[in-house]
Amino acid sequence: MSTPVDETQGEKPAPRSGVAPTDTHGGVPFSNGKDIQDLMDQLRGLMDTAIATDRAEVEIAKSCVPRTWYCTAGYDAATTMERFGGLEKLTQDKFAELQGLVEPYVRTADVVEHNMTSPFARWKAAAAELASIAEEVRAMVRIPEWSGQAADAYAANTFYRADQARALADLASNAKGAVESVCIIQATLGSTTADEIFGAINDAKRNLEKWEFHPDKIRSKFDKMSRNEFFAWDFYIRTSIVESHIQSAIAGVESIGHKSQEWQKVSQDTNEKLAAALAEARRWMGSRADYITQTTVETADVCGTGFSGKNTHFEKSW
Amino acid sequence: MPTNGGMTHASGSTSDFHTSPADMHTSSKRWDDLSTRMTTLAQSMSGLDQDMRFEIVAHASATYQSMQGSAQQQTTEVSSNYHGSADALHRSANDYENTETENTSTASSTGDHK
Numbered sequence: 001m002s003t004p005v006d007e008t009q010g011e012k013p014a015p016r017s018g019v020a021p022t023d024t025h026g027g028v029p030f031s032n033g034k035d036i037q038d039l040m041d042q043l044r045g046l047m048d049t050a051i052a053t054d055r056a057e058v059e060i061a062k063s064c065v066p067r068t069w070y071c072t073a074g075y076d077a078a079t080t081m082e083r084f085g086g087l088e089k090l091t092q093d094k095f096a097e098l099q100g101l102v103e104p105y106v107r108t109a110d111v112v113e114h115n116m117t118s119p120f121a122r123w124k125a126a127a128a129e130l131a132s133i134a135e136e137v138r139a140m141v142r143i144p145e146w147s148g149q150a151a152d153a154y155a156a157n158t159f160y161r162a163d164q165a166r167a168l169a170d171l172a173s174n175a176k177g178a179v180e181s182v183c184i185i186q187a188t189l190g191s192t193t194a195d196e197i198f199g200a201i202n203d204a205k206r207n208l209e210k211w212e213f214h215p216d217k218i219r220s221k222f223d224k225m226s227r228n229e230f231f232a233w234d235f236y237i238r239t240s241i242v243e244s245h246i247q248s249a250i251a252g253v254e255s256i257g258h259k260s261q262e263w264q265k266v267s268q269d270t271n272e273k274l275a276a277a278l279a280e281a282r283r284w285m286g287s288r289a290d291y292i293t294q295t296t297v298e299t300a301d302v303c304g305t306g307f308s309g310k311n312t313h314f315e316k317s318w
Numbered sequence: 319m320p321t322n323g324g325m326t327h328a329s330g331s332t333s334d335f336h337t338s339p340a341d342m343h344t345s346s347k348r349w350d351d352l353s354t355r356m357t358t359l360a361q362s363m364s365g366l367d368q369d370m371r372f373e374i375v376a377h378a379s380a381t382y383q384s385m386q387g388s389a390q391q392q393t394t395e396v397s398s399n400y401h402g403s404a405d406a407l408h409r410s411a412n413d414y415e416n417t418e419t420e421n422t423s424t425a426s427s428t429g430d431h432k
Contacts (some may be wrong), residue, residue, distance in 0.1 A: 108373035171392075
């Protein structure tokens with residue numbers, strides 16, 4: 001982790017129910033698929049409530065419209081209701097679009113715990129066992145009381161066999177590093193996605209506060225309105241507010257997957273390092289040279305995993 | 319210290335050496351145990367390619383698959399090499415024992431002729 005994220009600033013983070021038990025950073029909390037889906041459910045609830053409230057407000061307004069206004073130029077009841085229906089559909093369609101965009105991140109965040117408890121743990125155990133075997137083989141270089149040319153040849157061969165185990169231990173360790181690196185990116189993506197939706201929910205809630213719905217108050221207000229005031233009234237404001245924040249969340253989630261994001265580069269680097277480690281292991285296994293390696297697949301350097309606040313390594317693209 | 323007086327080895331070389339065949343058998347057994355552990359390891363690597371789920375972080379997916387295949391194959395090969403070391407030591411120990419037996423027999427028959 002090269003740049004720690006400031007946790008003291010900003011709002012409370014989105015829920016982080018997942019924990020990735022990494023070797024390099026300890027237990028890393030992150031937003032798993034359920035956290036993200038729970039937030040989507042909250043956002044849907046907000047949208048449904050806004051639509052229901054706006055509908056109720058329109059019904060009250062309709063009951064307050066004097067019959068004479070229906071014949072007034074500038075008021076078309078059918079078209080007005082159609083426009084309101086269009087606003088509802090637009091908001092629902094945007095929510096569906098957001099749900100579609102979020103799904104790959106839900107799936108990605110959902111595999112972290114499996115990857116850490118299964119492939120990561122299995123490679124870690126394999127690397128430890130191979131390192132232990134390499135040590136044991138090295139201890140077998142000399143057989144007591146055996147000397148001469150054959151003993152020397154045996155010793156040289158045993159050194160080579162120890163190096164084979166060591167090379168395999170390094171390969172397994174690099175596989176473990178690659179898995180951990182991928183998991184940290186996956187966890188970061190889950191948390192960042194959750195933060196985007198969580199941010200949209202909080203912003204929408206804040207903006208909706210001044211549009212609290214009190215049926216009696218609004219009826220009384222409509223009853224006293226002039227025709228011009230009535231026509232100038234902003235109907236479906238709550239739905240529009242939620243729609244605009246869903247749109248922000250769409251832009252935010254779209255930007256997470258952008259090619260310019262740091263995680264894309266870190267993921268590519270992990271691939272290149274793993275490929276180099278593999279090529280080196282294959283080359284060495286095919287030779288009888290002394291085993292020397294300098295290739296290590298390090299853990300991803302994508303900051304902000306599990307921390308609250310905004311992840312500075314994810315740039316907004318809008 | 320016993321000597322085989324120039325036994326021919328699996329490598330084809332002939333040299334003077336000293337050892338106890340019991341130690342060679344012990345080492346042979348250890349090589350066999352290590353070979354078994356390597357086989358177990360190779361088996362434990364089976365399916366690790368399918369077990370890893372990349373989802374959208376897929377840059378390293380293909381390399382990881384190759385790496386898993388290579389690691390499993392090489393571990394299997396090393397297991398086989400270790401088994402080969404166990405066999406070679408076992409044969410050498412047996413050769414040594416046979417030579418010792420022959421030497422002892424020759425020595426006693428020479429003594430009988432005296």
